[in-house]
Amino acid sequence: MEYEGFRLRSFIFQDKEKIHGKRFSLQGDSNATYDFNIHGVGHNALDVTAFCNYEKIARNSNRMEKDLHYLIDYRAKLASTLASEANNRAYRIYEEKIKVNIEDIDYTFIIDGVGPKAIKMTCQVTYDEIATSHRPLESYLKNLISSTYRMDDPELISKIDREWAQDFEEKKKRRQQTIKDEEERRRKREELEEFLKS
Numbered sequence: 772m773e774y775e776g777f778r779l780r781s782f783i784f785q786d787k788e789k790i791h792g793k794r795f796s797l798q799g800d801s802n803a804t805y806d807f808n809i810h811g812v813g814h815n816a817l818d819v820t821a822f823c824n825y826e827k828i829a830r831n832s833n834r835m836e837k838d839l840h841y842l843i844d845y846r847a848k849l850a851s852t853l854a855s856e857a858n859n860r861a862y863r864i865y866e867e868k869i870k871v872n873i874e875d876i877d878y879t880f881i882i883d884g885v886g887p888k889a890i891k892m893t894c895q896v897t898y899d900e901i902a903t904s905h906r907p908l909e910s911y912l913k914n915l916i917s918s919t920y921r922m923d924d925p926e927l928i929s930k931i932d933r934e935w936a937q938d939f940e941e942k943k944k945r946r947q948q949t950i951k952d953e954e955e956r957r958r959k960r961e962e963l964e965e966f967l968k969s
Contacts, residue, residue: 772815774935775902779913780814781931782920783898787812789919797907800872803833809912816895817912821871821880824889825850825857835871839890842867854887861885874907 799805811818829850844856870877884891
């Protein structure tokens with residue numbers, strides 16, 4: 772994780788509940804508006820979820836809904852039929868990937884829930900992506916985090932810098948140990964090969 776991603780995560784981890792469960796909307800393709808929810812605050816990423824109910828899927832008004840409709844049953848015309856088919860075929864639908872277009876950028880969401888009223892899809896957005904990307908979802912999340920947390924607190928910034936330096940030193944030590952272990956394994960392998968040749 773890069774410094775800016777580490778910094779964002781550190782602010783969030785001061786109080787995860789401030790951002791967990793936040794709802795927001797973004798403009799998609801075909802003038803669709805997608806509703807999202809921050810469903811999980813993980814160690815490396817935020818889980819952003821979207822729910823698409825069967826009535827929307829039956830309308831086929833944008834590419835995501837069309838893709839879901841085709842995935843469930845392209846012949847079904849009614850929302851109730853789609854719900855029934857989705858629940859009957861949940862094993863086949865679960866973990867399928869769906870492209871969601873947000874402001875002309877495609878994001879890959881994974882179906883991780885099939886319910887009686889809607890399909891649940893999740894996309895993991897890493898803290899590094901949020902900190903550095905100018906894509907719409909990441910930019911919105913960065914602005915949301917900036918407006919939710921007090922990111923100009925000098926004490927907290929100092930604490931984060933110390934944690935970053937400590938984390939950097941620990942990674943450096945682990946890297947050195949890995950190199951040392953690798954050299955030892957190589958040396959032993961060479962000794963074994965020498966022994967087998969003699």
